[in-house]
Amino acid sequence: MSKIPVGISTCLLGKNVRHDGGHKHSRFCTGVLARYFDYRPLCPELEAGLGAPRPAIQLRQDGDAVRLIESKGTEDHTDAMQDWIGSALPGLDDLRGYILMAKSPSCGMERIKVHNDKGRTIHRDGRGLFAEALMDAYPLLPVEEEGRLHDSHLRENFIERVFAYDDWKRMESEGFTRAGLVAFHTRHKFQLMAHCEPSYRELGRLIANQKQEPVDVVAGRYIELFMSTMKKHISRGAHANVMQHMMGFLRETLSASDRAEISEQINAYQRSEVPLIVPMSLLRMAHRRQPGEYLDRQEYMAPYPEELGLRNTI
Known part of the structure; x- marks a missing residue:
């Protein structure tokens, strides 16, 4: 399997590009996800010409605008950053996901401090200039902060979305067809049903009635x-x-005792007594005894490589 192109803040790869000349190496990103992701590293502050090391910068409110100002000075780097962002964004359209550095005035996805002209924090709901531009330009792109990947549910959700979006982009590169849309929806049915049954049904109606529109x-x-x-x-x-x-x-391959065992493990999962991998492993073993085309096509069975161990912790 070819690796999936994913953007990442350069400091997370252990590169010394931070304002203090250091890094924020993420061993999960480089030691686990790198087996499956082909990283496109970017450090907006370095790329915008601020250098490393460099004075720390912060977001400052300026009327209705937010600007990028040195924390211990008045040097304004907003225009340099925006110029670089404008030149960089078009080259990211092939990415399937992006992992950002938290708390950064350029890369932070959420809860970034915004200051007044005196340098005092006035609120904490800002977003880094690059992160905001990236998410505005590519609203479908799965984006997550590295720190949030320590949460097992957020980690699993992000990686599932990256693999699903990669599936979509591969189909898109071959050209959309009505049959292709049907096949895509079919293989993601159980995933959609799990995430939101009303949306799953709405998407099904959209596919069923697709001949009414281009x-x-x-x-x-x-x-x-x-x-x-x-x-x-x-x-x-x-x-x-x-x-x-x-x-x-x-049902044709499951004995009464098999059904009872799988049902009990599903119930145990609902009671938070076992992780998802336990009942899913039993279902996969049963499926191997009775292969079926419909279940074979379901991404829910294996939405990402099992070696990631994501279902061991949810």
């Missing part, structure tokens, strides 16, 4: 709702519902 229009509407649906947290109950649904496709 295929590119349908594709645009579909992926917008698809990616917003995939961001939603999956509850244990929703996972259990999908697994029970899967059991229905395996």
